[in-house]
Amino acid sequence: MTAGVTAPKVPSAAKLRKRSWYQQPRWHRLFALVVTALVLAQVTGAQGTRGDLFAALEENFSGGAVWGWLGLAVAIWLVREFAHELLGRYTSRVKEEAGRPAERPGDLTPSGGFSPAAAPVWLPALLARTVRFVTDVVRGQRLYRWGSMAALLGLLIVLPLMVSTFWQQVMVDQIGMFVLVAIGLNVVVGWAGMLDLGFIAFFAIGAYSSAFWTGGLPVEPPVELNNFLVIPIAVLTCLVAGVLLGAPTLRLRGDYLAIVTLGFHEIVYLTAKNWTEFTGGSRGAPQLDRFSVDLGFWSYEWELDPRPYYWLQLAFVVVVLLLFVRLEHSRVGRAWTAIREDEVAAAATGVDTVRFKLLAFAIGASTSGIAGVIYASKLGFINPEMFVLLLSVLALSYVVFGGMGSIPGVLIGTAVLVWLPEYLRDTVDPQDRYMYLGGLLVVMMIYRPQGLLPSRRRQRELRMAEEGSGSADALGARPGGAQA
Amino acid sequence: MSLSDIWDVLVLGVVLGSLYAVIAIGYTLVYGVLQLLNFAHSEVFMAGGFGGVIALTIFEPATDPSGLQSALYVLLGILGGALLGGLVAFGLEKGAYRPLRRRHASRLIFLITAIGASFFLYNLAGKMFGRYPMPMPTMYENKQVFEVFGTSVNVTQLLIVVAAVLMLLTVDFVVNRTKMGSGIRAVAQDPEVASLMGVDIDKVVSRTFVLGGVMGGVAGFLFGTNLQVEYTMGFLPGITAFAAAVLGGIGNVRGAMLGGLTLGVVEAFTVEWFGDAWRYAGAFAVLVLVLMFRPTGILGERVGRTA
Numbered sequence: 001m002t003a004g005v006t007a008p009k010v011p012s013a014a015k016l017r018k019r020s021w022y023q024q025p026r027w028h029r030l031f032a033l034v035v036t037a038l039v040l041a042q043v044t045g046a047q048g049t050r051g052d053l054f055a056a057l058e059e060n061f062s063g064g065a066v067w068g069w070l071g072l073a074v075a076i077w078l079v080r081e082f083a084h085e086l087l088g089r090y091t092s093r094v095k096e097e098a099g100r101p102a103e104r105p106g107d108l109t110p111s112g113g114f115s116p117a118a119a120p121v122w123l124p125a126l127l128a129r130t131v132r133f134v135t136d137v138v139r140g141q142r143l144y145r146w147g148s149m150a151a152l153l154g155l156l157i158v159l160p161l162m163v164s165t166f167w168q169q170v171m172v173d174q175i176g177m178f179v180l181v182a183i184g185l186n187v188v189v190g191w192a193g194m195l196d197l198g199f200i201a202f203f204a205i206g207a208y209s210s211a212f213w214t215g216g217l218p219v220e221p222p223v224e225l226n227n228f229l230v231i232p233i234a235v236l237t238c239l240v241a242g243v244l245l246g247a248p249t250l251r252l253r254g255d256y257l258a259i260v261t262l263g264f265h266e267i268v269y270l271t272a273k274n275w276t277e278f279t280g281g282s283r284g285a286p287q288l289d290r291f292s293v294d295l296g297f298w299s300y301e302w303e304l305d306p307r308p309y310y311w312l313q314l315a316f317v318v319v320v321l322l323l324f325v326r327l328e329h330s331r332v333g334r335a336w337t338a339i340r341e342d343e344v345a346a347a348a349t350g351v352d353t354v355r356f357k358l359l360a361f362a363i364g365a366s367t368s369g370i371a372g373v374i375y376a377s378k379l380g381f382i383n384p385e386m387f388v389l390l391l392s393v394l395a396l397s398y399v400v401f402g403g404m405g406s407i408p409g410v411l412i413g414t415a416v417l418v419w420l421p422e423y424l425r426d427t428v429d430p431q432d433r434y435m436y437l438g439g440l441l442v443v444m445m446i447y448r449p450q451g452l453l454p455s456r457r458r459q460r461e462l463r464m465a466e467e468g469s470g471s472a473d474a475l476g477a478r479p480g481g482a483q484a
Numbered sequence: 485m486s487l488s489d490i491w492d493v494l495v496l497g498v499v500l501g502s503l504y505a506v507i508a509i510g511y512t513l514v515y516g517v518l519q520l521l522n523f524a525h526s527e528v529f530m531a532g533g534f535g536g537v538i539a540l541t542i543f544e545p546a547t548d549p550s551g552l553q554s555a556l557y558v559l560l561g562i563l564g565g566a567l568l569g570g571l572v573a574f575g576l577e578k579g580a581y582r583p584l585r586r587r588h589a590s591r592l593i594f595l596i597t598a599i600g601a602s603f604f605l606y607n608l609a610g611k612m613f614g615r616y617p618m619p620m621p622t623m624y625e626n627k628q629v630f631e632v633f634g635t636s637v638n639v640t641q642l643l644i645v646v647a648a649v650l651m652l653l654t655v656d657f658v659v660n661r662t663k664m665g666s667g668i669r670a671v672a673q674d675p676e677v678a679s680l681m682g683v684d685i686d687k688v689v690s691r692t693f694v695l696g697g698v699m700g701g702v703a704g705f706l707f708g709t710n711l712q713v714e715y716t717m718g719f720l721p722g723i724t725a726f727a728a729a730v731l732g733g734i735g736n737v738r739g740a741m742l743g744g745l746t747l748g749v750v751e752a753f754t755v756e757w758f759g760d761a762w763r764y765a766g767a768f769a770v771l772v773l774v775l776m777f778r779p780t781g782i783l784g785e786r787v788g789r790t791a
Contacts, residue, residue: 035575039608048614053541056612195592248776255521256775258595259730262723263768274761389723393523393599400596431615435607441600446583449593465590 030077037073041066043439047429090120097125102133156314160307167422172306175418176313177203177375182398182414183320183407184367189396190405190458191333192360193340194250195258198265199395202238202365204272204387206372208279209234211382216285219278227291227377231370238369239362246361250354265392273384284383291377302377309378316374320367321407327363328407336360341461397441403451405458412452491635493756494749499641499710501748502648506703507725508732508740509655510573510696516672516735517692519591523598524576526722527605528697532569532704533713534613539564540621554624558643561623561705569701570694576601577693582686602718610715617714620705644706651699652741658695659737668692672735724751724764727771733781742782746770 038061045060060066079087102108108129110122138144160168181203188196211217213233215224225233249260272279280286291312292301302308327333335356338346347353376382394417402413420440421433428436444451450459507529514522539560549557580601584594628636659665667688670678679685704713707721728747732739747767754766774782 032578042608042612045611048610048612050614050616053538053613053618056614189592195595249772252775252779255515255519255734256730256779256781258521259727260772260775263727263771266723266768267765270762270765274759397596397599400592404592429611432607432611434603435611438600438603438605438607442580442597442604445589445593445597445600446580449584449587449589462590465588467588 026077026081029080030074033073033077034070037069038066041069043432043435047431093121094125097121098128100129102129105133108133153318157311160310165306168306168310170419170422172309172313172378173375174422175415176310176317177371178395178398178418179317179411179414180313180320180371180374181368181395182402182410183317183324184364184371185395185399186364186405186407186410187324187327187336187367188360188364189399190410190455191328191336191340192357193336194357194360195255195396196261196361196364196392197258197396198261198263198268198389198392199364199368200387200389200392201261201265201268202241202368203372203375203391204268204384205238205241205365206234206369207376207382207387208272208285208372209237209369210373210376211285211288214289214377216288216376216382217278218276218280226294227289227373228293231373234369234373235366238365238372242362242365243358246358250357250361262389262392265389269384269387269389272387279384282384284381284386285376286381288376288380288382290380291374306378309374313374316370320370325407332356332359337457401441401444401451403454403458406451406453406455409451409453409455416452488634489756491633493752495632495635495637495641497749497752498745499644499748500751501745502645502652503703503707503710503744504721504725504728504748505741505744506648506651506699506706507721508729508744509652509737510700511726511729512732512734512737512740513655513659513668513692513696515729516737517668517675517689518581518585518594520581520594521598521726522576522696523595523722523726524580524601524605525573525696525700525726526718527602527609528569528573528576528700528718529704529707529722529725530606530609530713530715530718531572532565532701533708533717534609534704535564535566535568535701536561536705536708537564537613537618537620537713538568540623544621549622549624557621557623561620561709562647562702565701565703565705565708566698567701569699569704570697572605573693573697573700574690576605576697577690581689585689606715606718613715615715617712617717619712620708623709640710644710647702647706651702655695655699655737656741664688664691720764724767727767731771731774731781733783736781736783739781739783746782 041060042056045063045065046056048056097111100107100111108126110118110126112118112122114122141147160171163171181199184202185196185199188194188199208217210227210230212219213221213223213225213230214227215221245261245264249257252260272284273282275281290302291309293299302312335346335351338349338351339353339356343353375386379386398414398417399410400413401417402411403409417437421437424430424433424436450462454462507525510525510528511522514520514525540557543557543560580597581594584597624639626639628638629642630637657665659668667678667683668691670681670683671685671688671692675685678688704718707717711717724747725744728743729740730743731747732741732743734740747770750766750770751763755763758766
């Protein structure tokens, strides 16, 4: 090294770290909030009109609403930036107070007594502690589990008697159907950790086999069957379809599996739509049999009234759930967990991964098939437009929204997400319903990715994945590039 | 089917396929850096279509544009599409994906977020600009330019293919020859090591989204010139382009181009032989068949990680 060469001048670390006032992250946050406010002004604003491209924009950005949103954004920003420490101190005090254990009701007294000055601290804490105390006591009871199940079931049985006909229809035609579909999809996605973007295809296959065997399609079936007898056949058909789809594709990695299932859905849909001689084409099957029982001495037919269908559905859901709860902790369920958490390790420990994945596919598919049969016979007609790709995507979001792998979560998630668009029908412009649904999904995934009621195991897996060990699904590596 | 018929179909297929190729690049680039199936990319495409319409509505084309004027309007439309497409992709990454990345969320969470964002965006566009199809303002007289073996090629078709080829070359150059491209490739191979080597991952991811978004936006504009612009226009081309990216080997830029062209041609022939009703079945059938024998797509895994 010659004497003339000197080391390049390195700026000091402090200088590198220095930021001008306008480079502070708080301005980024303000900007983000303002953008959010502008988007919200759009979301809640006027509809676009035909012929004038900018009509809605002009209206939404000239009224007082946009200023209201902007003001709200700035207010939030001010509180967040300048009252941050105050808020933090307050919440930490509440948390500390709420964290105190309580063995007996007497322990619930706040640590500083009931002084009115400190009420903002002990009041929320007391509330949280009381709730926790009561739930702990209730959970401790031996009858808790069965008692609460029975109470819930009783509530679900009488629920349709208390709501209007419109909501009865919604409960049967949509919530009930999708609950069954979601329970099936939960096996594939939540338990076995595979990604299925074409699940409604099996639903369609179930519905069409129902139509075929009850003589609703243009082709004559070998024998016309009662809908109850069709169910095992539909289950079998979906099982076979699931295996046929799964066998060649299950060795594909997660993402590839997703697109193949998506393609499978599209092919089933197009077949239903275009194979007019068999499926009736886009007209579908306009007249289908309803469920009926004829035991000779007693006969009953499910008619237009949605309530009997609701109870029938409920019975199916309960039976399927009883089976699945048993399955979850059986050898099969444990094999799925192993595959989901680490497929390579599972295979190395002797789990026949392909067989169990196939099994998950088939079981999920057949559940969806049952739903298809009930759907077809409840509505009394089917056509291909009832089985569009959008529904497959929605079904997946129901499962994740509720909490993958957790049966109560999936039930609640499906009920909420199916209920929401119907509820919004009256409160916002009906055309906008899916915009709110999409927004809700995004917000939910950002702030509560584990879903509404996650299973404890899934929650732990997700947390571990966030900390960097393992992946919470059998989809391969987690998305990289994250530098907090 | 005579030879000239085959040429007819082939021209249609190549036009369609080059659009798919450009959209597929958006999917594949994002997949490369994030291992994320960016479902919402179809909405970026849609936004590009609207960007073109908006730009051309603001600068209203003369009633009978010709020559230089036409070229200017086309450029304007492309710019509008690129701008809005890039903006939406940028916002999508900032608003929806970055918070998830910060938390190392699992891939299913990303996927559901993408689905939610897609719902949100296309319905928002429908709300803002109306839920009806709108034609692209006339920028030029769509006459025949030349013939290939008896098949006429019109201005729109030529424009689409030329623009697509130019964009594909640009992307290939950017990814393989520039500093930004080496950043993208480094993050795709190993984000941790890349960050240790001084690659600013957030920036690279953001730029990748913008690059893919610009491509998707221009594709949306071109698609709109060929047909029309509507708030739901993104879904089916998006799905097909996604299939194209997978077919070519997702994460592989050249694979996406190849996959896009293949699926475009397959789609054109499917329509010719089986009718318009089966349009999307052919593409998916080919996809399933190829994946059965080559589970990682035609051009296989991208170099580096085998996740």
